[in-house]
Every structure is written in C-alpha cells, then in structure tokens.
Amino acid sequence: MPLLWLIGIVLAIAVAGYVIGRKRALDSAGGDPRNLHSLPSYYGSNVAMKVVVPSVLVLLVWLIVQPIYVGSVVSGALPDRAIADGSSRDLVMAEVRRTADGLNNAVAQGIMTDEEARDMRADFTDVTQRLKDAGQIVTSEVTQPILNAAQQFRAMNATGAIAMAIVVTLLAIGGLLWGLKESEKDFRARNTVEQGVKALLIAAASIAVLTTVGIVLSLIFNTYEFFKLYPWYEFFFGTTWSPSFSGRGGSSELGIIPLLWGTLYISIVALAVAVPIGLFAAIYLSEYAGPKVRAVAKPLLEVLAGIPTIVYGLFALLTVGPMLVSVFGKEGLGIMQSGTAVMTAGLVMGIMLIPFVSSLSDDIINAVPQAMRDGSYGLGATKSETIKQVVLPAALPGIVGAILLAASRAIGETMIVVLGAGAAARLSLNPFEAMTTVTAKIVSQLTGDADFASPEALVAFALGMTLFVITLGLNIFALYIVRKYREQYE
Amino acid sequence: MYDAPHYTERDVAQTDTKISAKGVQVYYGDTHAIKDVDVEIADKTVTAFIGPSGCGKSTFLRCLNRMNDTIDICRVQGDILLDGEDIYDRRVDPVQLRAKVGMVFQKPNPFPKSIYDNIAYGPRIHGLAKNKADLDVIVEKSLRRGAIWDEVKDRLQAPGTGLSGGQQQRLCIARAVATEPEVLLMDEPCSALDPIATAQVEELIDELRRDYSVVIVTHSMQQAARVSQKTAFFHLGNLVEYDDTSKIFTNPEDPRTESYITGRIG
Known part of the structure; x- marks a missing residue:
C-alpha cells in the first residue's frame, strides 16, 4: 500500500473524528453549546489531534528505522564469499539495493510476475537478462548471493510496509476512540488543544535549532576526518594553496592563509564601498527626503537586494572588470593585469551590500524618538548637527549591527568572487591582482572529481568550519558591541 | 485655592513686551488650528497658557520658536515679533532663533549622552565656550540654574538617561538655559512628573523669571495660578x-x- 494512501486514511479518520467528536460533545450538553466547557470545534480538534499525532509520529519513526534495520539484517546475512576482493560490504549492499529496485520495477512493469521475483531458486543469469530487457540498469552480473539477498530485502520491506500500515491505522483508530471517549461536556478540550498547539510550536523551534546543531556536527566530523589525513598546522599556517587532484595527499599544499587573506581583503574593499554609501543613503532617506522621494527611492534601493548574486558576478566580469582595466591596465596606469581582481569583486560586492546597510540603518534611524530631534532643534541645532550628534549616536548600536551583518554577507559571498576575483590563491597587497576566497575554493574543491575521502575534497569541510567559526566570532563581537553601547544609551 | 502671589502685579507693570503676536493663524493641512490670536508676552514674567486639550495652546507655543517648521503640513500666518523683529521674516534663521528662544518639552528628553555632554551640547554647537575650562563653567552655572547641580555634581559623566524623571526634566531645563536664551518656552513641563518633582520644577520656574521671559503651557490650573x-x-x-x-x-x-x-467645560 503506498504511503500516500496511508496518510490519506489517517487524515480521513481525523476528519471523521473531528465531526463525530464535535457532535458527541454537543449531544452530551443537550445540544446547547453554552453548557460545554469549550467551544464545540475544540472537542473536534481534540479528537483529530489524538488521531493524527501518535499515528504520524510512529509513521515517521518507522520510515526512518525500517531501512536501517532491514539493511543491517540483510547485510549481516550476506556470506563473506559474496564480497569480491577490492570490494566492500557497503558496495555489495548497494548492488543488492539496486537489484531489489530493479525487481520492483520489473514487477511494476509486468515483465515479471511477483512469484518469479520471489522465487528463491530462480536462474540468476536469466534474471539479469530479464532485468536488462526491462530497462533496469544492472551494473554487473547478478550473482546468486546478491539475488538471494535482494529477494530477502524485498520480502522484508514488503512485510515491514504491511506491518507499518496496520500499526499506523490501529493507532489512528485507537486515538479516535480515546478522543471520542473524552468528548463530553465537562472535558477541558480547549486547554488540551492549546497544549497541542504549544507542543507544535516547540517542535518547530527545536527543529530549527537541531538542524543547526546537525550542520555543525557534520562539519566537525568531516573536519576531523580531514585533520587525520592532513596535518593541522600546515592547514592553518601554510601560506601556499595548491591542491593536486591527480596525486594523493602529499603533493597537495592546503594552506588556508592565502584564502583567508583574499576573503578579508575583498570584504574590506566591499565594506569600504557599502558602509559610507549605504549609511549616507539611509540618512538622506530618513531625515531629508520628503515622503514622495522616500516612497520611490527606498523600494528602488531595496531592488538591489533582490538581484541574484550571479547577476552581480556577470556585472563584475563584463562591465566593472573591463572598465577598471581601461583605467588601471596597460593602456592606463599599468598596475592591473586583467579584469578579475580584488578591486573588481570588492566594488561589485560593495554595491550588493548597499541596500543591506541602508535599509537596516534607515529603519534604525527612524526608530530614534522624535523627542530627541525636537530637543536638539529646540536648542538651535541645525539638521546636520542634530543627526551627527544626537540621532547617529542614539542609533549607533543598530548601525553597528547592520554593518556586521553586511560583513558576514561579504565573507560568505561566493558567486561574485568566482566571476570577479579569479581563482588564484595568492598573498598580495595589490588590490588589482586576482585573488580568491574561502567560499570560492570550497566550491571548486567539491565540484571536481576528487574522491570524497581524499584530503583535497575533505579540506572543503575544514574551510567551511573555519569560515563558520569566523562568522560566529564576528556575530558574538557584534552582540558585545551592541550591548555595550545599549548600556550607555538607555 | 488659586492664590496668585500678590506682589507680582507691580513687577509686571514695570516690564516691557518681549514677544508680540498679531493676527496669528495656524493651519495643519485643512484644519484651522489657531484662529486670529493676538498676544503680548512681557519680559521677565511667567506667562501661562491654559485651556482644554486640543485648544491650540501647544501649537501656538511652538510658533514662538518656529518649531512648527519641522512639521511639513503646518502653515503659520500673521506676525510674531521678538523684540520688535518678525521671526517669520525670510532673513531670520530659525536655527538662531531657537538658540534665543529655548524650549522644554512635555516628556523629559535628555540626549543619550552624559549629563555633562547634555548641557554642553548647546554651547558647543553655538561656540559659546572658548576652551574646556570655559565650558566647565557654563555647565556648572547651567546645572545650578536648573537646580540640579548638587544632585549630579559627582557624576557628570553618567548618562543623562539614567536620572529620575524629575531630574531629567530639570536637566532639560538646564540644557535649555545653557545656550543663554532670552525666552524659555515650556510645553507642559510637569505633566510626566510626580508631585514632588513638580514642586521642584515650579520653584525653578519662579527663579528663572528673574532672567528670562518664561511661557508655560499647562493643563493644571493650580500650576498656572502658582507660577504665572x-x-x-x-x-x-x-x-x-x-x-x-x-x-x-x-x-x-x-x-x-x-x-x-x-x-464646567474642558
């Protein structure tokens, strides 16, 4: 029975439970809702909740546990002789799964009957041929142990699915009965439903938090794997980045310093562009611009934030790069070799960050109470004196927060760097030279065809971990600054 | 209960007119907020504006230092003369006018700065102090005039926002006094204060009368009777x-x- 059906049945029971529970509660109150503890719909919701929640939870757990359990049983039953030299149990298990899928599809297409697929003594060469005829990809000849394992795999999965359907349906019906039994006029259905809603909200919040924890854990494990293959001091203190994809381990030099330097340099250029422009734009929009200008200019500025970064990358590659070359290149000052450079990426990234700085700062400046401005005007201060000495200091914590937010965007930005700054990892002070960043290198390390267990691929996780720690540190620093100023100003 | 001090009438008779308003009309968009008001405000006197909420007394007060300029939809017609000069004249810079006509607001609004910087704000932007020592003198004098010196002299670098409501309001008065204004406008300066703080501020207003012309908007008739x-x-x-x-x-x-x-009405 397909999963969709099962969910459909549970939902149907829930809907029926809602209607019946509501009616039962009303009946117990003699048809007058005023005699009920809660509104009638709460009784219905209570029943529906009791139908859905336990059965769906069990369903989810079952769906996660069953493949793991079946896999381990079948894999344990595989005889050692079925595993060829140079292969591993995991690879054979993958073969088993593929064969089982192939059998399933063949049955679904009507090429094989169910009995034939289950037949333990079937001729496996024949099965291979028939699977191939059915358009199922079979990488190698299906051997006897693999076929048997695949058949066992299918059988266990089929039993599991039926058992799951029965258990889930029974749970749903049990929940229905439980809920209906409770549906009488003195039951506090409203409070129960409220508890359920609260649990739902808590679940949503914990999923968000747990996902973060999961991401960090996966980073940590892979980073740990990497440091088993590559010495950590060479990673953190190495000044050369030259991964070799052909060779193994030793011939690669994976020093993070050139990448970190590129990241910081490009981010600094970007912030040097974005912070003054964004801040001044915010001040103009919030303090000087009339309502009409503001109504047009603010959305226009925010459109910048909606442009995909790849478009900025193209802009860097096709417009800004050549423009800079025409000024600083061979024809001009002669200090720029090609269009891809720190300056190109930094400028374009700065443009991308303007709306972040301006939009957030604008909101923060607007939040400064009018009483502050009145107080300053009342003392004979001009508009710019008021802004400089009263409004900006009061808004400072928020503005610092906005800038640090922009900084972490800059550090994490990838596309503009790939297209605008080039791919050469290099330590240099010249902003007109090509450099690259941590994020761009993560992409190139994982998109190559390196073996996933090699240090050249695993280094991506170490890079990601380092980046994560840096942005985390930046955010903590931002919080510290914001709190410090807040103590002083409120 | 409305025992206005009797000795004051003689003083009033001797003083000159500081502000003279003739035929003042104020519009907020289409609303006619002030209708043809004539008023002569005397120097070295406390003048109280009383009336029910929304009667236009605060609006009129804000006309006297052109604070209404900061509201886009507000239009002012008629003549308001300060020492015989039209303050709505093109040649008058509202910024300089406001240094001469100080203002204290309904809610205490100290800047998010230290007590010292709050007072020094006006003198700094108008260049009233030649050096740091000069500024120190101005700050102390203003805080003394604001009757708050003794309470804050040991913590001038503490944030002004950390003071109590009544102290904040006296700080704002001291801040307004620091720019050496000629007229002090007060828009319900005690409405956010408790009775004790109110009494302190009222006492202060009576002292300020020696040097300034004070205009106060108030909801409390007792207050008007006491101070004006x-x-x-x-x-x-x-x-x-x-x-x-x-x-x-x-x-x-x-x-x-x-x-x-x-x-009976109000």
Missing part, C-alpha cells in the same frame, strides 16, 4: 481671555473662562 503672573485662556483655537493671573482666576470677564476654571 499672566494667564492666557485658549479655547477651540481662539484666545478667549488674556490678563493678569489673579484677575483670570478671581474675576474672569468671559463666561467661557469662568466655566473652564470652575470645571
């Missing part, structure tokens, strides 16, 4: 009656004034 020598009664945008405080509270000419001070 002249009282103007506004109603629905009109100036109904303007006279000596003792006269207004004991023998008003207009029946509307009498109704208001006896609590």
